[in-house]
Amino acid sequence: MPYVNIRVTEEGVTTEQKxxxxxxxxxxLSDVLGKDPATTFVIIDEVPTDNWGLDRENITRRRQREAAKKTER
Amino acid sequence: MPYVNIRVTEEGVTTEQKxxxxxxxxxxLSDVLGKDPATTFVIIDEVPTDNWGLDRENITRRRQREAAKKTER
Amino acid sequence: MPYVNIRVTEEGVTTEQKxxxxxxxxxxLSDVLGKDPATTFVIIDEVPTDNWGLDRENITRRRQREAAKKTER
Amino acid sequence: MPYVNIRVTEEGVTTEQKxxxxxxxxxxLSDVLGKDPATTFVIIDEVPTDNWGLDRENITRRRQREAAKKTER
Amino acid sequence: MPYVNIRVTEEGVTTEQKxxxxxxxxxxLSDVLGKDPATTFVIIDEVPTDNWGLDRENITRRRQREAAKKTER
Amino acid sequence: MPYVNIRVTEEGVTTEQKxxxxxxxxxxLSDVLGKDPATTFVIIDEVPTDNWGLDRENITRRRQREAAKKTER
Known part of the structure; x- marks a missing residue:
């Protein structure tokens, strides 16, 4: 009966990927711990990029920096 | 000062039900543990059915299967 | 299939109370939302009182203040 | 590598405030525990006021009561 | 930069299994979403069996029932 | 009424640091959002280093690698 919560940024994860x-x-969890799929919860949270901080900045800005770097190359 | 987080699928829970x-x-929590309501947090998260997995499928598909079974009867 | 997480301070909650x-x-959840008990998770976390803060202090100190007030009366 | 989750009510927090x-x-976390910003996650969840309960009521009602009190003064 | 929280009952998960x-x-997460392992957090919580409820009972009792059934066979 | 959950590895955080x-x-939260300290929860979870994964390894091993590098210098 595991509960697994996956938190990722809200950047177009498709239903198929979910x-x-x-x-x-x-x-x-079935392979490693023998857990029963019938009572295994997997919940995916998609967090807006303004609401996710890493290295003192939000992911909206981080993506803008990454995009700017690409165009410089 | 309990913190209670209730996670359910996003399937039309009304304000009255919340x-x-x-x-x-x-x-x-007041009855069982004598906790003060004035510092008891209850937070309800509503999760899209594509984002909730049980028994290797998402709840969108699970509901479709349940609905199909009903029409067969 | 609700997931409910109850977080309380680690202050002697008995197995019976749990x-x-x-x-x-x-x-x-069954009464209000018709949820199936067979897939309703309830998880209780007990947090040390040093690790729970409210009103800029931890609960260990809060309890000490409350106890001191009682003996003053 | 701390993970910090800040949950507040959905009441117009600006990008600048986030x-x-x-x-x-x-x-x-860097000052107190010497944690590396490059692996420090901060995630902000904004919860609808109907979905946040305190003192047996939701925050939508609490805000209405607070507003009514102000106009009485 | 995903954050994944795996919650299982405290029943002897080994370091190797973790x-x-x-x-x-x-x-x-790398295969499906192309996420960078260097900023992928995976946190495993082990919850005492008295503190995990399913189908209106705690897992300590559920395991006792399961064990009793096995000896009956 | 914010709820803030700080998750760090279990590596000797003192009461004073908490x-x-x-x-x-x-x-x-008071300065940025004007939140009332009297209803601001801060909960610190300390996670065993075997239970925290980053970059496909647990923090116990990561610390051992870091220590080995230091002695090489």
Whole structure:
């Protein structure tokens, strides 16, 4: 009966990708710990990029910096 | 000063139902543990059904299967 | 399939009280939202009083202040 | 590598305020515990006021009561 | 920069199994979403069986029931 | 009424440091968002280093690598 919470930034994760995450995590817990898929919860939270901070900045700015670097190359 | 986080799928929970959950949980913690309602937090998260996995599938598909079964009967 | 996380301070909650919380929350979600107890998770976290802050102090100190007030009366 | 989750009610927190929270928390963890900003996560969740309960009521009602009190004065 | 929280009951998960979970989840997020392992957090919480409720009972009792059933066979 | 959850590895955080984190976060939320300290929760979780994964390894091993590098210098 594991509970798994996956938090990622809200950047266009598709339904298909979410299914792959749900299946992948459920299989992993079944394989490693023998947990029953029927009582394995996997919950995906998508967090706006303004609301996620890393290295003192939010991910909106981080992405803008990354994009600017690409165009410089 | 309990903190209670209720996570449910985003399937039309009404404001009135949310109030019943808030009152019910607050009273339960007061009755069982003598906790002060004035510092009891109850936070309800509503998770999209694509983002909630159980038994290797998301709840969107699970509901579709449940609905299909009903029409077969 | 609700997931409910109850966080309280680590102050001697008994197994019996934990069962009352588990039963009470599960029944509340069944009554209010018709949720199936068989897939309702209730997880209780007990947090050391040094690790819980309210009103700029930790609960260890808060309890000491409360105890001192009682002996003054 | 701290993970900090800030949960507040959804009441118009600006991007600038979110940045101040991200910077403030990251600096605090660096100053107090020497944690590396490059692996310090700060995630802000904004919760609808209907979904946040305190003292047996939701914050939508609490705000209405507070506003009514102000106009009475 | 995903944050993944795996909550399981405190029933003897070994260090090696924890490593398999950390590697498995990190690889899954890299494969499915292209996330960088260097900023992928995986945190495992082990919850005492008295503190985990499912189907109106705690897991300590559930395990006792399961064990009793096995000896009956 | 903010709820702030700080998760760090279990590596000897002192009571005094916890108080600094509680005071610092509470003051930050008061300064930036005008939140009332009397209903500001700050909860610190200390996670065993075997249970925290970053970059496909647990922090126990990461610390051992860091220590080995230091002695090489």
């Amino acid at each position: 299914l792959q995450l749900i299946e992948g995590v459920t299989d992993l | 109030l019943q959950l808030i009152e019910g949980v607050t009273d339960l | 069962l009352q919380l588990i039963e009470g929350v599960t029944d509340l | 940045l101040q929270l991200i910077e403030g928390v990251t600096d605090l | 490593l398999q979970l950390i590697e498995g989840v990190t690889d899954l | 108080l600094q984190l509680i005071e610092g976060v509470t003051d930050l």
